[in-house]
Amino acid sequence: MKILIFGGTGLLGTDIYEILKTENQVRVLSSADCNIIKLENPYNKIKIERPDIAINCAAITDVDKCEKEEDNAYKVNAIGVKNIAIACRDFGVKLIHISTDYVFDGEKREPYTEFDKPNPVNIYGKTKLAGEEFVKSILNNYIIIRTAWIFGKRRKHFVDYVINGIKNNEEIIAVKDMVSSPSYSVDVAEQIKNIVNSHESGIFHIANKGYCSRVELVEEIMRILKKTANVRIVNQSQWERPARRPYFSALKNYHLSLLGIDNMPGWRDALKRYIRAKTEK
Numbered sequence: 001m002k003i004l005i006f007g008g009t010g011l012l013g014t015d016i017y018e019i020l021k022t023e024n025q026v027r028v029l030s031s032a033d034c035n036i037i038k039l040e041n042p043y044n045k046i047k048i049e050r051p052d053i054a055i056n057c058a059a060i061t062d063v064d065k066c067e068k069e070e071d072n073a074y075k076v077n078a079i080g081v082k083n084i085a086i087a088c089r090d091f092g093v094k095l096i097h098i099s100t101d102y103v104f105d106g107e108k109r110e111p112y113t114e115f116d117k118p119n120p121v122n123i124y125g126k127t128k129l130a131g132e133e134f135v136k137s138i139l140n141n142y143i144i145i146r147t148a149w150i151f152g153k154r155r156k157h158f159v160d161y162v163i164n165g166i167k168n169n170e171e172i173i174a175v176k177d178m179v180s181s182p183s184y185s186v187d188v189a190e191q192i193k194n195i196v197n198s199h200e201s202g203i204f205h206i207a208n209k210g211y212c213s214r215v216e217l218v219e220e221i222m223r224i225l226k227k228t229a230n231v232r233i234v235n236q237s238q239w240e241r242p243a244r245r246p247y248f249s250a251l252k253n254y255h256l257s258l259l260g261i262d263n264m265p266g267w268r269d270a271l272k273r274y275i276r277a278k279t280e281k
């Protein structure tokens with residue numbers, strides 16, 4: 001199959017590329033290759049490349065930056081998605097669009113399914129939900145994938161912040177009222193491969209199984225590394241950030257499990273594999 005990945009140079013896009021390229025003809029686009037905020041850019045790429053499937057990993061993912069630069073966040077996470085969806089519609093391309101656990105408000109206290117109603121609490125979540133709405137209203141042939149708290153090799157993230165803090169004996173700030181499903185980009189990409197090879201459609205949650213707070217995540221990293229660290233435990237109210245985070249945004253891969261195709265391992269197992277791969281380098 002011919003696959004075109006928008007935002008293919010990011011944390012998740014890189015592993016999707018690595019995993020799909022063995023059996024498909026895959027082309028990756030960075031923001032410099034194709035800035036999605038202008039319709040003609042993704043439109044021309046799709047017109048020229050004529051992929052069977054487009055995957056959209058392009059987004060502004062810095063939650064605090066979205067809060068401070070609302071227009072830019074809407075341009076990329078909502079209008080950019082609309083632009084890709086229009087191009088996919090006009091050239092008959094199936095779109096796999098990546099979204100987030102942050103579309104939920106975090107008040108549920110048990111993992112969110114695809115049948116729960118989104119209600120974002122910050123600009124990032126609002127822009128991502130607007131992107132989902134464009135996909136649903138413009139296309140018939142689409143898959144929206146929501147994932148959460150990704151760690152992987154492409155760029156730094158919370159897990160790396162903790163590993164570096166332990167290594168350099170620096171204070172680590174861990175928020176206790178932020179809970180979600182830490183997810184390994186490689187596992188998410190593997191599950192996406194199964195979806196790509198299916199005729200499925202609709203919204204899918206794809207996260208490693210289980211959930212934890214940021215404090216429990218730090219504790220698990222220390223346990224795997226057999227090291228202790230200087231951890232400062234705070235509430236969101238004591239952790240001054242431009243954007244509020246949902247308190248509990250863990251995801252349940254309910255759609256996958258209803259179809260009997262939920263192959264996602266638990267988050268502890270995923271974390272161990274990531275740390276092993278990183279420290280064996």
Ligand SMILES: NC(=O)c1ccc[n+]([C@@H]2O[C@H](COP(=O)([O-])OP(=O)(O)OC[C@H]3O[C@@H](n4cnc5c(N)ncnc54)[C@H](OP(=O)(O)O)[C@@H]3O)[C@@H](O)[C@H]2O)c1
Binds near residue numbers: 007060100147155
């Ligand atoms: N990271 C997480 O914890 C997490 C959690 C839940 C959901 N998600 C979702 O998963 C998807 C992938 O996230 P990620 O963490 O892999 O992203 P990332 O590492 O931040 O990478 C973002 C990608 O988007 C591209 N991009 C940014 N602005 C663009 C623009 N105007 N036009 C075209 N491309 C643009 C970047 O290109 P350059 O390389 O050129 O900058 C990069 O390839 C996103 O939809 C995100 O909302 C992520």
